[in-house]
Amino acid sequence: MDAERDEAVREFESHRQRLFSLAYRMLGSAAEAEDAVQDAYLRWHGAEPGQVVAPGPWLNKVLTNLCLNRLTSARARREEYPGTWLPEPVASGALGPMERAEQREAVSFAVLTLMERLSPPERAAVVLRDAFGYSHREVAGVLDCTEAAARQLHHRGRKRLADGAPRPGTVDAEQNAALLGRFLQAASDGALEQLxxxxxxxxxxxxxxxxxxxAALRPVHGRVNAARFLAGLFERFTDDVRFELAEANGAPALLGWEGEELTSVGLVDVGPDGVTDIRILRNPDKLAHYAHRHRALSQNG
Known part of the structure; x- marks a missing residue:
């Protein structure tokens, strides 16, 4: 019995990263994604012998339905969220391979924020189809609907994403990182013109x-207003905050540390005429997962 249990644990662990990646894309929250994966493990642990013929598809379906349930309640909570709601950042390696620009874009803050426009079934159809290569028939099997309905869910979801698509940006991580470095220097110096x-x-x-x-309760629009806001922000915090260039969600990121505590994660989107979007995470509840993973990766070299 112990050998069977150990084998079941090993089997689940072989799927864990993929399951986390699926749950994170569905929920936009690393903490909630980990909780959903743990709930899936409990379902896996409680399954009757012989019930699971194909572990991968079975776990995907269980996890997707757990995420759908969570999304229903999360949407209500986010409507009452004080100020701007942004996704939770994740550290490099948490979501598996990120070699292609398309893989990085799929978990960018811009796309994850837009995913909030989708209904839970639309979100599931888009994630399963686009990120995990499911056919419309396989999506239908996960969502317990007809293939035609799955196709329509995916079509509607993609259209809603396209309607609010991020402004065209570069996909060159080195250029973005270099620009982020110049951005940090100008903001730290309070050099409004350079900023x-x-x-x-x-x-x-x-x-x-x-x-x-x-944090600002409303978005700050326009070059002049944004530069003044950012310069003021850095002026208040530079003396106590150590800044570090790192990576989050497959893109260059600016981390702010107060002692050993991570207090901010900033990400930028870059277009042909400069920085188009800046998203700054300061909610401590959303920084804990990233800080833990970042420290672990740093310690392991």
Missing amino acids: EQLLAAQVVVWSDGGGKVR
């Missing part, structure tokens, strides 16, 4: 404090 030169005319800054730390 403005790095920003697109219609740049937007979002900040998410979750009502727990100071």
